Amino acid sequence: xxxxxxxxxxxxxxxxxxxxxxxxxxxxxxxxxxxxxxxxxxxxxxxxxxxxxxxxxxxxxxxxxxxxxxxxxxxxxxxxxxxxxxxxxxxxxxxxxxxxxxxxxxxxxxxxxxxxxxxxxxxxxxxxxxxxxxxxxxxxxxxxxxxxxxxxxxxxxxxxxxxxxxxxxxxxxxxxxxxxxxxxxxxxxxxxxxxxxxxxxxxxxxxxxxxxxxxxxxxxxxxxxxxxxxxxxxxxxxxxxxxxxxxxxxxxxxxxxx
Ligand SMILES: NC(=O)c1ccc[n+]([C@@H]2O[C@H](COP(=O)([O-])OP(=O)(O)OC[C@H]3O[C@@H](n4cnc5c(N)ncnc54)[C@H](OP(=O)(O)O)[C@@H]3O)[C@@H](O)[C@H]2O)c1
Numbered sequence: 001x002x003x004x005x006x007x008x009x010x011x012x013x014x015x016x017x018x019x020x021x022x023x024x025x026x027x028x029x030x031x032x033x034x035x036x037x038x039x040x041x042x043x044x045x046x047x048x049x050x051x052x053x054x055x056x057x058x059x060x061x062x063x064x065x066x067x068x069x070x071x072x073x074x075x076x077x078x079x080x081x082x083x084x085x086x087x088x089x090x091x092x093x094x095x096x097x098x099x100x101x102x103x104x105x106x107x108x109x110x111x112x113x114x115x116x117x118x119x120x121x122x123x124x125x126x127x128x129x130x131x132x133x134x135x136x137x138x139x140x141x142x143x144x145x146x147x148x149x150x151x152x153x154x155x156x157x158x159x160x161x162x163x164x165x166x167x168x169x170x171x172x173x174x175x176x177x178x179x180x181x182x183x184x185x186x187x188x189x190x191x192x193x194x195x196x197x198x199x200x201x202x203x204x205x206x207x208x209x210x211x212x213x214x215x216x217x218x219x220x221x222x223x224x225x226x227x228x229x230x231x232x233x234x235x236x237x238x239x240x241x242x243x244x245x246x247x248x249x250x251x252x253x254x255x256x257x258x
Pocket of ligand 1: 011012013014015016017018035036037038039041063064065066091092093094095114148149150151192193194195196197198199200201
């Protein structure tokens with residue numbers, strides 16, 4: 001129960017890695033606030049979590065993390081209903097295939113906003129609640145932010161130039177926030193998954209050539225599962241990672257070493 005007495009907020013919690021992380025955090029004692037645009041997906045995650053516990057552990061807050069007004073309302077809700085926040089997982093993200101020379105300005109902005117600007121907006125709005133909480137703690141408590149970056153932030157992926165650059169930005173933005181929030185005892189790290197089965201990769205994983213390429217290029221010779229990324233995200237968010245801040249953890253099944 002690494003997260004008892006913990007309030008945790010997860011963006012993009014309605015599916016994939018965010019959902020697996022929310023389930024893991026709740027199973028280890030956290031009260032979880034699930035954020036995403038689609039209420040029905042959040043409700044499904046919340047139902048799955050709450051069904052497994054006697055006390056309801058999950059609440060939903062539908063919001064678009066690229067919209068500063070939505071994010072501001074989320075911060076006001078957190079302040080009013082909880083008055084504190086210990087763990088923030090900036091996981092929401094999206095991708096789209098296009099060649100650099102064919103990428104529209106609209107697609108460029110969308111991908112930058114959902115993957116990078118969202119981390120800035122949500123952290124800027126919610127970190128003050130974490131800071132205020134840390135100043136009221138009688139004894140130091142575990143407080144952490146984990147941003148979900150990507151293998152593509154380390155090595156630009158094929159036909160995802162906007163996504164690759166946004167995720168590289170997330171890795172560096174993580175370091176900037178880590179420096180700024182360290183004086184308050186808030187650790188900030190990122191986790192960079194390789195290829196993982198989720199709605200984001202569903203279409204690509206129906207392509208046999210893509211699956212063969214993953215087999216060939218991944219040392220562990222398979223795609224990852226959302227739970228395997230959630231394990232590492234929850235480690236970075238936990239007290240066990242108490243001396244780690246400003247770091248990125250690559251969880252790519254050994255793609256970069258091949
Ligand atoms: N799967 C992989 O292979 C892989 C690899 C590297 C990194 N990642 C990263 O891991 C994270 C999770 O992705 P996933 O694979 O779990 O895919 P996913 O199942 O598509 O999850 C992304 C979640 O983000 C939410 N979201 C998207 N845009 C949003 C917005 N504007 N505001 C609020 N929520 C939004 C989506 O819900 P709504 O559409 O309902 O809002 C969705 O639940 C992403 O940051 C992704 O880039 C994934």
